[in-house]
Amino acid sequence: MRAFTYQRADSVTHAAAAAIKPGSKIIAGGTNLLDLMKLQVETPSDLVDINRLPLDKIEETAEGGLRIGALVRNSDLAADPRVRQRYGVLSRALLAGASAQLRNKATTGGNLLQRTRCYYFYDVTKPCNKRSPGSGCAAIAGFNRIHAILGTSEHCIATHPSDMAVAMRALDANVETVDGEGKTKVTSIAEFHYLPGNTPEIETSLKPGEIITAVTLPPPPPGVQVYRKVRDRASYAFALVSVAAIFDSTRGRIRSARLAFGGLAHKPWRVAKADQILSDASADTATFNAAANAVLEGARGFGGNDFKIPLTRRTLHSVLAEITRT
Amino acid sequence: MEMNSPIGPNALDKPGVVGKPLDRVDGRLKVTGGARYAYEMQQEGVLYGFVVEASIAKGTIRSIDTRAAEKAPGVVLVLTHRNAPAQGTGNHREAHPVLTGSQVMAYGQPVAFVVAETFEQARAAAYLVDLKYHRSDGKYALRSNLKEVRVPKPNDAPAADSAVGDFAGAFESAPVRIDVTYTTPLQSHAMMEPHATIAMWDGDKLILHTANQMLNQGQRAIATTLKIPAENIRLISPFIGGGFGGKLWVNADAILAAIASRELKQPVKVALTRQQIFHVTTHRSDTIQRLRLGSDRDGRILAIGHDVFSGNLPSEQTYEGAALQTRTLYAGPNRLTRHRLAPLDIPVASSMRAPGESVGLMALECAMDELAEKLDLNPVELRVRNEPSEDPEKHIPYSSRHLIACMHEGARRFGWDKRNAKPGQVRDGHWLVGMGMAAATRGNPLLLSKANVRLDPDGTATVKMAMTDIGTGTYTILAQIAAEMLGLPTERIRVELGDTDFPQAAGSGGSWGAGSSGSALFEACNALREKLARTAGMDPATARFDDGSIASGELSRKLTDLVGAGMEADGEIRPGRNNKEFSQQSYGAHFAEVGVDADTGEVRVRRMLGVFTAGRVLNAKTARSQAIGGMVFGIGAALHEAMTLDPRFGYFVNHDLAEYHVPVHADIPAIDAIFLAELDDRSNPLKSKGIGELGICGAGASIANAIYNACGARIRDYPITLDKLLSSLPVRA
């Protein structure tokens, strides 16, 4: 950990103004940032603590959705009765993540911005384009069990590790931000996270100094919500593959469907074509196959993660069969 | 006392406090933070050290620039090979020299040590040490380096090879044959407490608060390394947050702290970070194991062969003794076991959680399952048919052996008869459900140990020995033994451990701790009983100790009236003929039920039972906890634990606990462990046998066998992660 200055922001605009300085960084729960600082993967010169800002509320929106403050802790969000009743997929995704202690600290904004768990990214002595642009990607020809099979580039094959964000993607959430001049902006979660492309170090649409203030959820879509996380142990492990599914179906007929995936790409993965295939369709193996094909279009393994292709297919089938059974 | 003859009836045979499920006597200290671990000892003026690891696996340091680090705030010393003192050498058990030259022998080798006024300053400055290397090619992966294997010749382990009869011929002509290769991965101990030391000097005397399982051994290794007399070194280690073998030998933390502290004339403390532990300390080698079993059509083994490959640094002879149990577990006239060691340029491989048996049984006991299937025989019955009447290689009797009783009792309690021998038949929703079993066995070593016990006029007895309690319950069982022997309540017993100023002890490792230290204490108590009886004018042979009194016939005297200003005695236990003339092991049987997700291949253990015999159980609760903990290790070994070597860099990629997976609570189902009554009169005066590692042995194999039974996939490459099962699961789509 490098020496850094520390200040506690007393207003959102103050925080954004302070954070615009090169080398400065927002700290929320700190569960990801501090780990990375200890290993000098992150070396901010200034920390701006936003924990005292009034961004810890969950409010109803006029449209019938929810507005989740950026500082709402993962535990509180998962336990909120409105979330549990109307956005079960979000509650379940949160509870499938990390551990109780981490969830007590982790915030909504921080969770969206947590960085990849790629082993090489975590070790400053190894090549990594994301951490040190131009140094190469150690994972492509290395140990890549947990890496992406979709949306990869020749520069980076990392995944976004969040469970929460996958559920939010299925829910068509929006991310509200404020910049140093106090200007607010709303970005759909689809556009918030980037694919690695030529610049894996740029992970989101956030500009320097821009701060997440809230995530808004539109009114809940009709149907059943499911989150299925496949992982190497029963808890406290990142998703190899996860599926957030929202399905409106009766007696073998699907009216509408939404699917989002974790563990597969640099961002929560959602394929419009798959959702279309599943909309107004009969809940049978042929439909599921077509949907799986659409999701996996262009999928490519790198050796250690080849298994994610059949695993995704099988997990999808399992979720679809379960969700359309009634 | 030397173990040369059977132990007759003794004071522990009558029902008493020994064996009772007493709560840990140190439990309260543990849960209230009163138990102080090495790093927590407060020292006036202490400085903080941080290790800089080599980021290459093999080569030389071309240049090392410490100027920026030296100028960094708070830094008082940067040690490198240029200013470190000359040190003594030996294998990793005998010495641990650090910063000895510009050669890099393995990834993570300490190449500098930064000492500063605060931990944060030392850590920040460590990143400023600028190292440039000449890389050379190294040999890293076991699998790629099998051509250059050699026969290891360790001076402190059994010979690498054994042979009885004509294995090759008998195997060739056996009517039923199994010839399979199993592999187990690189593993890390992953104990809770990191390796940590505070070193300080008082003139030419060195005091170390350090996390170490075997203090006397450590004292000798440090003496060799620092070239100072062992008497000048004191190791203090009253509480240790787990070791699992990772703290058997002196590690870099102790030597670096000692050298820096001598240089600076101030106490220096250091703890390895979680990430550093994976490379800076030892690990378990991966293994490649070929099992060949030849039997007649009734399942009687005619030929049994076990070949094991493991790796270690070229300078080391320690091998993973995965075939050792195969020498003694089953009958069979023609036998062959061989261990080969590949010289590798990765960190030192050494003992971890039942070295040998733990991974050896994961191969042998699955091969037995394969044989049982081929013979269409119940796996329990196959083992019963191969029960030996004496040790099949040494041709000596067993000190005690009740494997069959364990299997039968376990089968009965577990409902083994409900197992469907045909794989893939049982469903519970989307779970494929299966059952598996495996035998457990672990050697029962005894090591030289001494103890001192003293009874004071206030009625308190104090036990002292340089024994350690690594979380297993040693304090508690020693208190029980002393209480029983002296007729005092356990609250009146003070057990003081973890200090080399106390009588020499075996330390904790290899499942010898309780038997060795407990027997030394038993002997010390016997000696004290004799003194007390003499003082009371009674016959030591018939005197009874009860309720703080000694009694003989009608006569009774309070002990406190006999001890004057305090009375003490010493005791000692040494291995002897019993250890050569009897084959000594503890035994057990594991039964596991698992679910395999028919879609994703996720494996979840649903229930598990272990039934064991390990001589006298000294404390029913701590023994059960040891067994259950071992079974949890077995679950980890079967399903989760693996360090992945990246052969491009010669390092372990997943070197933290987020990505090196050990089981978490949610992975652990209802586990039960039961000990059947047994007394072993050749083992030690307590008639107990080692328990610490028994629960691990065979546990992983029972899970692997259950997975096979659940879904028909015989995975011979541990850990059994879901990717390896996918292709065997019911077709989807």
Ligand SMILES: Cc1cc2nc3c(=O)[nH]c(=O)nc-3n(C[C@H](O)[C@H](O)[C@H](O)COP(=O)(O)OP(=O)(O)OC[C@H]3O[C@@H](n4cnc5c(N)ncnc54)[C@H](O)[C@@H]3O)c2cc1C
């Ligand atoms: C061992 C372990 C296991 C885990 N397992 C899982 C898992 O299974 N699933 C899962 O989803 N997650 C998992 N996590 C990750 C955890 O969810 C994240 O660490 C957490 O959500 C981050 O939130 P935080 O508030 O602590 O972020 P911080 O660490 O405070 O910040 C993270 C990043 O976000 C930035 N930031 C934070 N808030 C804002 C804001 N309002 N505006 C702008 N920038 C901001 C910070 O500058 C920093 O770059 C795990 C973490 C650990 C350590």
Ligand code: SF4
């Ligand atoms: S996958 Fe991305 S994060 Fe990982 S090493 Fe390659 S560039 Fe770095």
